Amino acid sequence: MKQMEDVITIEEKNHIDELTGLHNLTGILEHLRGHDKYSASEDTVIIYINVMNFKVFNQKYGFAGGNDFLRGMAHELKNIFPDELVARTGGDQFIVLGKSIDKEELLDKLDDFREAVHNYEKGLKMKIKAGIYRAKGTEEDPVIMVDRAKMACDDIIRVYDRDNNLYTEELDKRNELRQYVIDNFESAFKQRYFQVYYQKEIRAVTRKVCGYEALARWLDPTYGIISPAVFIEVLESVHLIHRLDIYMIDQVCSDLRDDIDSGYAVEPISVNLSRLDFELCDIMSEIDKCRAKYDIPKKLLHIEVTESAIASGADFLGKHIKKFRDAGYEVWMDDFGAGYSSFNNLKDYDFDVIKIDMGFLREFETNQKSRIILASIVNMAKELGIHTLAEGVETEEQYEFLLNIGCEKMQGYLFGKPKPVSEFVRSVDCSFENNEEFDFSSYYDDIGTVNFLNSTPLETKSMEIMIKLPIAIAELHGDQVSFVYANEAYIDFLKTIGAENLDRANEIGRSKERDNASGFANILKMAESSYNQRSEADLVANGYVINTKVRFLSRHGEKAAFALVSRNVTAQKEAHSADDYSAVLMHLLNLYNRIDLFNEEGTFENLFLCGNQKALSDIERKAVVAVQMYSDTHIMEADKERFKKFFDITTVHDRIESSGKHYLVDYYRSALPGDEDRILMYIILPFHYNGKWRFIAGCRYMDELDKLKSVLKQIEST
Incomplete structure (x- = not known):
């Protein structure tokens, strides 16, 4: 052990890690403060290494297996960095202390190290993050150098596709801001610098507002608007996030009470919960207290939990999700598809809605794969009986695509940016003309169960991504039939009988031209009254024999909704x-x-x-x-x-x-x-x-x- 021989003269027993034989944190700091070749200078490079899922490894293979893995890591680090000083700081974290290491060479060595660690994983893929700090020579204390390497490592812990991170001045500023958040959190509460911003959720088929998401904003007199990406992470790290979330829920309930008392349209609001909320307090009890304080029904509050929180919370969060749903709350999965075990989460837990991560729409115009994935997610959700909402919708093209694949709700700048209550023009923003009547929410949810990506939408069968089956949604109000939605194949069918689009079809249905409209209405009524809520019949329209299959979906008062599959029998007949x-x-x-x-x-x-x-x-x-x-x-x-x-x-x-x-x-x-x-x-x-x-x-x-x-x-x- 050449490395140990070079430095043994200044080492004491308590500077050595007993498990691996490497230096410990005290030993590293002694060398940085000393006068040997590893002392701090402008050439010093510190690499801070952290194993992300070591806890899972320990749970599966026990402490003995975990110790073998750590000893294996130590062995590989010494082989790959033979001229550097290697230390274990505790747990699954290591430090490499070197001099004038070229950046490309350093990154190559880290890749070699990760490849070598595969030999000790025993089938579990271990994610290894590395933060790198290059000294400037102006640091007053070596502890600062180690902290900055650790900051760089911690900065990418939640970044799924990034393993290495170099410390920069920008990161330093972000850390200053993080410290400011910690120091000023209490005063921000007292001064009410935290505000609730509301972002619209749109019903796709009507394009009316059907809900809002409550988003936290910190309006600070010194920094201006502090990003939630900063203060939420900090508040989670110091275990104060539950106080912010309870504060937000109280404000939401207060605003909902004002909506109810105003006489304007009232829409449900979804609130985001952190995984730590479930650990730091009885969050459902706190929510119930807020609801009771303002007399808000459960149906007006939707609970959002991020997919990353679900992935890390495992069975613990699953019990709380079930508890909320059993109590009558809707529970939504936020950021679906953001890089965690999406499909396992849908398999293991029950959700009312999945919010499809906006990342799929970022490459919507340039990457055709994103469209196929979006269609597959919507199809899968419908097969599982889960409703869908797409985040980050910014263009009409995106809206039309999502509408055509059957995504039920949307959210994004196309419909409006988040804003506080003070910026709402209630006569417009909260009017019934622009907002869905809440009593119709379950009605439209029933409509949303129709799968436009399935070649047999009236039955539960496997899907075809691209189909030519003409499918439509029709509403029956009294004896008058009107179309709410039709896919492109159904529009093509309508053209064969003289209606170029849905507007023309509805115009014909309302006029005296509807020689068969009442017959069509009777087919819909037959479906609603039949034992299996389905019907099929032929009608003559514009000289053609039309066959229509119908499935009853839902009724609300005098209005009922139906799914239709129609075909022009005459036009499709062979000679x-x-x-x-x-x-x-x-x-x-x-x-x-x-x-x-x-x-x-x-x-x-x-x-x-x-x-x-x-x-x-x-x-x-x-x-x-x-x-x-x-x-x-x-x-x-x-x-x-x-x-x-x-x-x-x-x-x-x-x-x-x-x-x-x-x-x-x-x-x-x-x-x-x-x-x-x-x-x-x-x-x-x-x-x-x-x-x-x-x-x-x-x-x-x-x-x-x-x-x-x-x-x-x-x-x-x-």
Whole structure:
């Protein structure tokens, strides 16, 4: 041991670490203060090394296994840094003290060290952080040099993808600020320098505010706005974070009470809790006290816990999460996907909402993988019955993408920056026009369960990321149907039946053009009333046969929501199937003696004749004249005026609306020779096609219907 031989003359027994045979912290400081080759100078380099998950290693392999690992680390450090002084300061932390080590050489040696440590990990991947301090020669005390190396190491403890960190002046300033936070925390409370800033949470399908996140801000007279990234970390390190969080929750409850009393819209607020809140106090009891103080219901407070806190809290936090949810609180996972065991957390714990980390959107425009990952997260969450909120939304393109993959809520600068209550314009910010009525939150949550990334959204099956299945959400209010959302495939389907977009489809549904709208409403009602809350039916729209499958989602008062999958059967038929379809329709015409087609312009055309009916469209195309000619030859004198009124096409819509049916029917006596004792039934059925109204008029003898009834009775009796 050449290293020990060089320095043994100034060492005492208490300067040596018994476990590893290295120097301890006292020995390192003695050398820095001494006069040998390791004494402090402008050439001194100090490397502070920390093993991040050594506690897990000890738990799995015991203290004996942990000691073997530490001895292995010591052995490798001495091999890789043979000309430097190596020490163990305690626990899983080491120091390397050297002179004039080149930066690149130093980083290469640290990489070699991490690679060598794999031999002692026993299957556990150990994360090793290193802080590096290069002396300036102006330091008054060697302790400062060691502290600065440790500061550099501590600065990246929570940075997942960074293992080495060099001490800089910027880091020094940050540490000054950290010390300022510690020294001035109490006065900041007393002077109320801490304020709550609120950031909007937006419901994707309505783009209305559906909640807020409460964010802590320190408005300091000396430093201005102190970043939460600074003061939260410091308050956690000195175990004062619970005092800040309780203060924040009290302010949130006070603001909620003011909202409730104001008469404006009230939205739930999510509050962030630190892992230490659960250790330093009974945080649920503290929250309950705040709620009781201001009489705030649990449903207006959502509990957010960061994914990193969950990962480090293990079973301890899991019990508290369950406790909150059992008590009736919603618990949200914040920063999902920020670099920890995301999927294990979803497997092990129950959450109401996951907030997707904004990091996925930072590379949204440049990295296509981020889109696939976002879609996969949303799909997975829906399969698990967890709602989703995306953080960091800044562009309309991001909003449209998230909307189309089914992300339910969003948050980001696109919708507004965080701001305090004093900056709210309540008549606008808190209006019901811009905010969701809270009573509808569960209604929209039910809508949010529909998975737009699943090829079979009406069933629970495996997903396909990109699909062409036309899916839509429709609402039924009374008898009026309106679309809330449709994916691109459904928009394409609507175009095949004459509606270029959702607005046009809803416009048609609200107008008298909705010849099949009430039939569509009936399909939705069938789904709600059926035992499995599903229905399927065919309708004719704009000359096409449309098949629609429906699943009932939720009802709130007079409004109900449904998921739809529709397809244009006629347009999708193959050639031979289309021929069969046409043949069936032709045979259906045999049910009538004649079929005429009237147009809203006042003309008509005969389509089908059977028996002794007379064709008129070859002679006269004007509907009024043709009806007069027809009545003169086909209708008994006493019924003619009533017949002409029945075929007044200009009044058909009003008569249908007052009748409550979708068609008109009336009966008249035949005037044709030999048919004087026979009754004719006439039916008028309106439909909308290519932007215009058409009217099908059919005629048949009533005695033929009587014969049909007689045959049916005979069949039933047998």
